[in-house]
Amino acid sequence: MTKLVIGGAQMGPIQRADSRALVIDRMVALLERAAQAGVEMLVYPELALTTFFPRWYMTDPAEIDAFFERDMPNAATAPLFARARELRIAISFGYAELTPEGRRFNTAILTDRDGRIVGKYRKIHLPGHSEYDPERSHQHLEKRYFEPGDLGFPVWRNADVVMGMAICNDRRWPETYRCLGLQGVELIMIGYNTPSVNSQKGAEGLEKRLFHSDLSLQAGAYQNATYVVGVAKAGLEDGHPLIGGSIIVDPDGTVIARAKTEGDELIVAPCDFAACAFGKTTIFDFARHRRPEHYGRITAQ
Ligand code: CDT
Numbered sequence: 001m002t003k004l005v006i007g008g009a010q011m012g013p014i015q016r017a018d019s020r021a022l023v024i025d026r027m028v029a030l031l032e033r034a035a036q037a038g039v040e041m042l043v044y045p046e047l048a049l050t051t052f053f054p055r056w057y058m059t060d061p062a063e064i065d066a067f068f069e070r071d072m073p074n075a076a077t078a079p080l081f082a083r084a085r086e087l088r089i090a091i092s093f094g095y096a097e098l099t100p101e102g103r104r105f106n107t108a109i110l111t112d113r114d115g116r117i118v119g120k121y122r123k124i125h126l127p128g129h130s131e132y133d134p135e136r137s138h139q140h141l142e143k144r145y146f147e148p149g150d151l152g153f154p155v156w157r158n159a160d161v162v163m164g165m166a167i168c169n170d171r172r173w174p175e176t177y178r179c180l181g182l183q184g185v186e187l188i189m190i191g192y193n194t195p196s197v198n199s200q201k202g203a204e205g206l207e208k209r210l211f212h213s214d215l216s217l218q219a220g221a222y223q224n225a226t227y228v229v230g231v232a233k234a235g236l237e238d239g240h241p242l243i244g245g246s247i248i249v250d251p252d253g254t255v256i257a258r259a260k261t262e263g264d265e266l267i268v269a270p271c272d273f274a275a276c277a278f279g280k281t282t283i284f285d286f287a288r289h290r291r292p293e294h295y296g297r298i299t300a301q
Helices: 020-036 061-065 078-087 168-172 174-181 206-224 275-281
Strands: 003-010 041-043 090-098 104-111 117-122 155-158 161-167 187-192 227-232 235-237 240-242 247-249 255-258 265-272
Touching: 003 020, 003 227, 003 247, 020 041, 020 078, 020 265, 041 187, 078 090, 090 187, 104 161, 104 187, 117 155, 117 161, 161 168, 161 174, 168 187, 168 206, 174 206, 187 206, 206 227, 206 247, 247 265, 255 265
Parallel strands: 003 041, 041 090, 161 187, 187 227
Antiparallel strands: 003 265, 090 104, 104 117, 155 161, 227 247, 235 240, 247 255
């Protein structure tokens, strides 16, 4: 059974004016720190290359397009891929994807330890709204800028571990973890950008937001006997606060590494994937204990 040192590369805020080159420098600096710590698989946040632009209501196509990547890798991200290959660290990170057909997705990719892209996931649970909403304290326009992912919830065997990805709001949905769990997932990587306040419920602040993030990630890990890594983009971005709270959770649901800051910060945990077997062969042995004949409502439209 495989052992792998897993890292979470929490990122502090990225301001709207920050260039891709500046961001990639920060991502490479985190990669170098990860190498020093012996990390073999490093997870970066959702939309890691830019500010969380869905907070801005935009109508100018050129302004919107500037936040999207047409190719991956591309000229801006090539140094990150090259350094990851040299250091033999597999990576995953999120970005806004514009396809040759003009489709737009909130996407994450996964590389192997040779810097080759081996997996792609497109966010399925898009939160927020599509038109400007004056009732909200801030906008969350993911439904405006992205369409729901069309790739389902695949898994990949990478570095001899069964890996899956999800993105931010996906972490609040048990269906995400179960779709991956049913394929024997052992490591789920989830980047996020979560505002520190609820735009529709003023009293819900940082403490509860961190609690709900932990609750979701820990429950998903335990109920599917898998490691889960949740990685934030955090801090005051364009005047809007985002939670930190990046964690690595073991298959028991226990937090084994936690970020302390809201800045660029590495969290690390040596993970023994043999630990997934206990839950998968006992209380969460899906083949023996699930009752899908009673779950029809979950998939009914
Ligand atoms: N990026 C993202 O999915 N953020 C959401 C905010 C929900 S409030 C509209 C999250 O679930 O953290």
